[in-house]
Amino acid sequence: MRFRDIAHLPTRYPKWVLFAIAAITVSLASGLPRLKTVVDVDEDSLPKADQRVKDFLAVKDVFGALKPVTVVLDAGEGRSVFSPQQLTTIRDLSEKLGRQADLVPHDVTSLTEVSDVTFTDGSLDSRDVVGFPLEAGDPAKIYAQMLEHPLWPGRLFDDKKRYTILTANVATDASLDRLYDDLQQLLKAVEAPAEAIATGADVLPVALTRAIDHDMQIFVPLALLFVIVGFFLSFRTAGGVLLPLAVTVLTMVWLLGFMGLVGATLNPVTTVLPPTLIALGSSYGIHFMNRYYRLTMPAGGKGLAYETLRQVARPLVVAGATTALGMATLIVFEIEMVRSFGLLMALGIVFVVVLTLTFIPAVLSLRGSQDVCQHARACDKRPSFLPALLAHLGAACQRRARLVIVLTLLLSALGLVFCFRLEVGVDLVRYFPPEHAQRRANDLVSEKLGGAASATLMLEVDPKIFPHGARNPDFMAKLLLLGERLRRVPGVGHVRSLADVTYHIHRRIQRELAKDEGAAPKRVAPSSSKEIDQLLLLYSMGAGIQAIDDLEDSTRRYAAVSVALVGWDAVAHRRIFAAARRVCDDVFPRGAKLTIGGDAVLLLAFDHYIVKGKLINIALTVLVVFLLCGLVYRSRRYGLLSLVPVAFATVATFGLMSMLGYRLTLATVVIASIGIGVGIDFAVHFLDHFREQLGAGEELGASINATMTGIGPAVVYDASSNVLGFSPLVFSGMVPIQHFGWLISFCMIFSALATLVILPAALHLIGRQRLAFGKARTVASTTTSEVLTHG
Template sequence: MKFIANIIYKRPWLVLIALLVTTILLGTGVTKLKTKNNQDSELPKDDPIVKTNDYLEEVFGKKDVLIVGIETENIFNKKTLNKIINISKEIETVEGVIGDEITSLSTINNIQGKDWGLDVGPLMEEVPASKQEIWELRKEVFSNELVIGRLVSKDAKFTSIIANLNEDYDQTIVYNQISEIIKKYEGDEKFYLAGAPINSHEIDTGIQDDVNLLLPLGLLLVLIGYFISFRSAKGVILPFVVVILSIIWTMGLMGHIGFSITVVSSVLPMLMIAISSSYGIHVLHRYYEEILTSENRKAAARETVKKIGPAVLMTGITSAIGSATLIIFKVTSIQEFGIITSLGIISTLLVSILLIPAILSLSKKKGEKKTRKNREALLNKFLLWVAKVSLKYRVRILIGTLLLFVISGIGISKIRVGNDFVKYFPKEHVLRSTFEKFNDKLGGVRTMDIMIEAKEANMIKDPEFLKKIAGFQKFAESQPGIGYSSSFSDIIKRMNLQMNDADPRYNTIPDSKNTIAQYLLLYSMSGDPGDFGDLIDYDYQRAKVKLFLTTSEQEEHIQLYKTFETYVNENFKGEANIEFGGEVMFWLAQIRYIVNGKIQNIFLAILIVLIFCMIVLRSMSLGFLSIVPLTVSSILTFGFMGFLGIRLETGTAIITAIGIGIGIDFAIHYLLRFKEEMMIDSNLERATETTILTSGKAIIYDVVSNILGFIVFVFSGFLPIQYFGWLISLTMITVAFGSLVLFPSLLGIFKPKSLFQQKGQQEEKNIEAIKEEAPQKVIKKTMALSEESN
């Protein structure tokens, strides 16, 4: 640090110019940032679920869908039926929609038996002209199991229009065009929009709304925090400039690397506000100490870099390592977040250690003025009280902490996992209400796909095989949380029913393979065999059963998967290979990675931080001591999550790494300062008081600034980010407690040899002089820390 300190002392302008050029170069990366909300790329390519979904797409095709829900008192009226026809036609013109793959009451194929064979045609080509015709249409709908409960609700109050989309559709164009269409038909009916482009639009809009609200709010709150802490222009402006540059550097790096903005990484600008505030406060606070004994500002700036620089560098590296441990997660958005946060922390510490001293060294006069000393005196009294209590009641504090551990353990046992993008949004959000409506009226929109691959081609046409598929569907639909199922067997059952005068006894799979072959031939004469392409492959060797779920609870999804896996393994053993895929299975796979990654992340982060602190502090005992506040904080936070029912998912999974990364700053700053004081005066009480009055005060300012930075997340439009704000704020408070209260207690109980066997580095007379003035001189020094102004 001496080299950097001397450069700042001799050539501060050169340092500032270098920072400016770097900012401009990195800032260009901001223009390259893009938003990503495609969940498909979140898991490793070699994940079994990813492979299965890829295989399903290869066999049956991949088509995102746009869904329009229509609700009214009774859809079977001329006005509503006319709107269904017109909207279906207009959706064909939406850019990105496959025009001949729209399913609605006016387009769905209705299979009917005729004297000459099977007639396949639209269920409703035009609006019925009379009440009798409307009644006949209603009767036909309610007798068709492929329509009722799937396309039309059983209470006849809700129906949907489903449009398949091209692979290269533009979600913004689709959303805007469908919104314009719906506006034209608003009236007595209520419309609901769902599907991939709608989901993506809501996520993109939420991310942009968050940035527009939280970033300026975060900046405003930290400005207030700086003013409360320093009460001076420089105390407000300098760390604020550090914040701005840190955000530019971090987001610019993100753009240059090619990472996209996700729901998780959308917190980065606000996160950098809190992190950069921390480093800026420690540098500025130390400068205010040094200016009291230095001949001028340049000398004070040089001494600041020399003395606080190593601590800032060490805490920065440790924090970056803590965040980097997120790469152990096999979830792409979390991995990218860990990488860019680590780079952002390194950027922040460089800006803090270079910019603030360089600017301060260019000032020509001290310009000191009196400020509100009463506030400082009150804080000093509080900190001295904390020091005395921590030492006097050290054993009780340790016992109390252990008791909190036990209580938190109970809370941890209650933690639930779950990661459903719909639950990213508050309950009152339109997307939540839309999903609930589809769950209630049409059996859900969440899907689980089961691919049944027979041993040889044409085996799917075998009656016994189809009966087993139908049997599985019946079993699946009997399970709580399943709305309905869809498969090729449903089509065959409909054909058999219609070819036997709609006799309910024939709503089954026929016994003859030849009969099935004849039905398919008859269908091809009036319809298109390609209609079954999303349920059966060309060789009739692979069939897909699509299950629609009404539950969003991950625990129920897991139980359903296990139940179905047991069933198909028992009933298709030796006849077919079974693979599970679809949206629900994707989320279950992601949760598995989050849970496993979280466990590994906690241990890895703490282990790496432990080793690093042992090296930095040159003591094994101090290394273990340094991770105590982090461990306590992590346990308390997870216990809190369990008691409040906050799930472990993508947003909350990053808390530990961020908490450890920031929290270790407090520990290192405290221990290094305590070690410095013990080298001068090996008296526990005086060293504790001095440390708390200096580094402890900086920690208090740091916590206030961090919480002001993090608390803005509670105003996010995404629930995981709101929880992140509350929990990371709680983490800051508990880490500060560990550093300011638990540290002194533990040091007083265990008295590490690396600290308590040192006799000081000064002559005895200097030591005695220091003993006489401590902590009075420290109080005088700290009273003056806020007197610095322009």
């Protein structure tokens, strides 16, 4: 069966085609209820061979990867968390957290739950520092005692005593959704002016998931509403609105249903799929309907639908193929979420093209020509403002062709300069706007309580150098020194190791022994591994064995230094880790091998793959577009010309992104693919139409003018529809999605402008001679279309 026969199917057997579409829609729609939202930015999303991932897993293997829930309590302006009222609140919250079903029972760290080794009248006391009922003067004593501890000031409470944190570990079989809801409910009970906010590695994704679900409820109806308005303004007919709209809706049902059936999920990247599909789906429908209305055929119905299909099939398929391949190039990313977005988007484009070329002609075949008449009446009433404007623009661009090209080059150079300043950074917290509770809680922990991001420095101890491993007194002394030096590294917040508590308890005992003997403390450091064993046994009596397990493995071969980092800036983290390695090499020239793990390391890996993937992706997209267009037009020159608008738009968009201070993140990283994939459509339609004119024997200037007035309005409608389709994203509850909405809208505008300004100028400068071609097929087909086309 030839292509022509296949193209005939929707118009020859419209009912069967519609029946088949309905059957496929029903089948795929069955997957919609299974579609889930999952936010899981973890090591599974990254290549296992990556050294940072290997390090992360090595540390996780020894010390686990606990995801504590952190509750930040703000006592209020001018108030202290060491007041009896706040301490009681903290105790009550701690008890409730300890009983929460999805948290590890009785595993809460808070002001009222920490214990210390002290001596009272010669008696050993390893109980909680805060005892109830509180008596007058107790809060002051408690504060004084806590200030002496090496790990609590600046972590458990800030220097103004206004903020404190409570932490609890999430149970292995926890329902994170239930936990999130329970925590919100539990924290409501905190009486104003105090306020408590829960955050943490297991809370953030749920908050993000809720934001995504909320976005979806807004995006889809709003995007549909906006494109309906766009369709109406473009065509002012029922068919002009309903048919592209139906294609858009069907595409969404097909793709989202397919995702549900195959188990693909919505995440911070794929959440932009629905509005993107609406925007793209509308483009294809607009081009089809634009051509349909521009043809005149008295009989209307089947003949007109078939002729439209015959004329638009090639540019639509080429545009679809370039867009889909552009999206598919996202597969070069080594981040799973981005890869799956690319593949799903490519599939979505295939669905759009298939539905545009089957559903619309099938329906039009069943309708009479009343729609065309309606459109003609609407057009009669409408001033031909846009074509006239575009004609002027085309003429101006040709007159000032050199100026246009020089300005384009200058702007591109400026854009490139800004591109190199573009910041990269996966920061889940920065997904939320500044006023969001998650953002505030994390900022508070970063600024006041020792840092929210975490890293674990794992030291593998060489028993030949340090007998008894991590319990060796020399090793312990160096570990203490390492911690002290790490605290001096800018950007490092709270640092914790077993050396801190070992020395702390040792000092307490030495002070007590000196008191017994009436002399000054003798030794400043534990002198044997046996002594350290006993000190840590004492520590575990109050703090529990888990407190030791978190910082030393049971074989004592590995010791951990837990480092909290102030802020989430990946660039700063990279610098901190480099400094940490230098400090470690200095303190341990031999005898201990350093491996850095923790969430901050994973974020660095994400950053690396975003930059690496982005560069490869852009290069690959450009290559694919060039090859495909070059192949279709059988011309390198046309292949390169098709790239001009998208290249300019991409540079301009990333330059703008850099100027606005937007980061390249998981969400914004896909802009280039979408931008090139969609923007290339404008160039393909423009060049296709231009070649038709040229092939029909028109002069260069006339061909450009005819293209500007013929295809220009469709490009403007298409870009407007895309901007309208993407515009709901700016109302997202997630900052990078808002950025994505703005940037992709600008990218569409840049692409359309570049198509309608740079291409006419470039074509004019290249000249008819170099642009001429002689393909009989094209000439023949355009001759037919010429007869059928207005103007």
